[in-house]
Amino acid sequence: AQSVTQLDSHVSVSEGTPVLLRCNYSSSYSPSLFWYVQHPNKGLQLLLKYTSAATLVKGINGFEAEFKKSETSFHLTKPSAHMSDAAEYFCVVSDRRFMRFGAGTRLTVKP
Amino acid sequence: ETGVTQTPRHLVMGMTNKKSLKCEQHLGHNAMYWYKQSAKKPLELMFVYNFKEQTENNSVPSRFSPECPNSSHLFLHLHTLQPEDSALYLCASSQDQNGGGTDTQYFGPGTRLTVL
Numbered sequence: 001a002q003s004v005t006q007l008d009s010h011v012s013v014s015e016g017t018p019v020l021l022r023c024n025y026s027s028s029y030s031p032s033l034f035w036y037v038q039h040p041n042k043g044l045q046l047l048l049k050y051t052s053a054a055t056l057v058k059g060i061n062g063f064e065a066e067f068k069k070s071e072t073s074f075h076l077t078k079p080s081a082h083m084s085d086a087a088e089y090f091c092v093v094s095d096r097r098f099m100r101f102g103a104g105t106r107l108t109v110k111p
Numbered sequence: 112e113t114g115v116t117q118t119p120r121h122l123v124m125g126m127t128n129k130k131s132l133k134c135e136q137h138l139g140h141n142a143m144y145w146y147k148q149s150a151k152k153p154l155e156l157m158f159v160y161n162f163k164e165q166t167e168n169n170s171v172p173s174r175f176s177p178e179c180p181n182s183s184h185l186f187l188h189l190h191t192l193q194p195e196d197s198a199l200y201l202c203a204s205s206q207d208q209n210g211g212g213t214d215t216q217y218f219g220p221g222t223r224l225t226v227l
Binding site for chain 2: 034036042043046098103104
């Protein structure tokens, strides 16, 4: 069975400082992993995905994530937060047919 | 958001009403999904259609009835709903449900449903 745990329900950073959103997963297979972002009153938008190619995945808007098999982690990072990054972020593991969503991490960016 | 559209964006209905949610994808995909997003809970998969055939019903109550007339359109018919059904209902599509887990799902903006 596949599952995903987002370790923080809420993260608050100051504008211009680094962002770290943590995600651990469990999977019986070699997993596909995704990060999605949801801005208020919007649908989910794909930030990036890992599908067994390079372990460091670069996404849109300066975000990247590193797949660490030994730690079963897929943390999302960004060197410098922008006010427009404030949103809900979802880590997702795919079990080849269905996506399993984490509970989400709300990112707040302070001026 | 032009890839997957949903209408209406907001819906308020009484428990005795019948209404329908509509989803349309313009991406040439073969799989479509309905999800329920409630406050403080992970996204819940409700239904999956692959090549117009329903392949998953995730123990959804019968007051929710999906319909997929073709690969581009997906409906969710609602009747005799309960207040706890109030949520954001999201539609998504992907190339193929059986894409080896690598198929990205593209989401619509959702319908915010309030049941009084």
